[in-house]
Amino acid sequence: MLQVNFIRENFEKAVLGLKKRNFTEAEAVLSQLVQLDDTRKNIQLERDQLQAESNSISKTIGKLMQSGQKEEAEKVKSRTSEIKAQVKILEDQYTQQENDLTQLLYTIPNIPHESVPAGFGADENEVVLTHGDIPELSAEFKSPHWELIKKYDIIDFELGVKIAGAGFPVYKGKGARLQRGLVNFFLDEATKAGYMEVQPPILVNEESGYGTGQLPDKEGQMYFCTEDGLYLIPTAEVPITNLYRNEILQADQLPVKNVGFTPCFRREAGSWGAHVRGLNRLHQFDKVEIVHISRPDKSYEALEQMSGYVQGLLQKLELPYRVLRLCGGDMGFTSALTYDMEVFSAAQERWLEVSSVSNFETYQTTRLKLRFKDEDKKTVLAHTLNGSALALPRIVASILENNQQEGGIKMPAVLVPYLGFEWIS
Missing domain, CATH: 1.10.287.40 (Serine-tRNA synthetase, tRNA binding domain)
Known part of the structure; x- marks a missing residue:
């Protein structure tokens, strides 16, 4: 705050x-x-x-x-x-x-960074860059992913409804292996980039929710276990950042770079329509999250590095993408500056958000009482940042849609060692 x-x-x-x-x-x-x-x-x-x-x-x-x-x-x-x-x-x-x-x-959101454009919604976000060629699919091979997953029997929404309800898919066979392979690929890449892997709880207490700003802002969007007073996490950002709540770090400990894989849970999964169909919007999904704790004078440099890192993952997956600087009306409540990465889905013919990378400056650390001692031994609030690296559902959707061809769906070369197969057919 x-x-x-x-x-x-x-x-x-x-x-x-x-x-x-x-x-x-x-x-x-x-x-x-x-x-x-x-x-x-x-x-x-x-x-x-x-x-x-x-x-x-x-x-x-x-x-x-x-x-x-x-x-x-x-x-x-x-x-x-x-x-x-x-x-x-x-x-x-x-x-x-x-x-x-x-x-x-x-009740007061964070103050946007001076570079944030004014605007009321997504249409007024600023395109920073676009990378890669948009795939041109023939009419014969231009099925949306919700048709492909049925054709190849790799993800089952009906079974998910049977077990839990809408928005909880069941991954099967090569679909499950694709999920696992992507998670391992993202974690390995993050480790190479200097992030320490952690495996946090997926339930958090109220203090943790307030610490990172999900509460009270997103209270209605989080699953709540009434008897225990615990919340299912909407993102690994919450438990990972709260590892450092009420801590005073030393200057030589910064930056802190953590990565974690968790399932994520969101009650409000959206309305009806093609834009939320299939994997586009779920109540439960898997995500690898990177969290960065920085000195105030280094945090925007760190934000650019994180943006570049996520872009590198998309390049290795051979997915065309663009980077947006979100306008004031489309930013998250706690963010001072957010970059969204969107991948182009050739079958749906639209951009799908797959990552948000944000700098919160001192908004979270004020709540968390997360500080560090600088070289003059003064106690100073740190800056926190986080980013999806990456959220799986729309990455999977884009891989399936963009790579469909006569022999099936060809997997990106970088994933083959993790999957043990080159094709879904």
């Missing part, structure tokens, strides 16, 4: 940045925030003054008792009781103001 001191010192900048997100009530909300902070500080000042008075009275009582003036000491003690009652009231008021301030901060 944002820091109150930053808002105070950069009020106009914060308002303008939030308006870029179409947060139209920015000025009123930030003014309310400053007012709550003023009230909190005034309560704190009054409480501190009373406590100082109480300390002074205690010393006076001690001196009176030492000089044998017990009657005078008893008279002064009555004021001490009054002060204690007043301090208790002020402490309750302070706690309430603190809670109100925190709850309001939770």
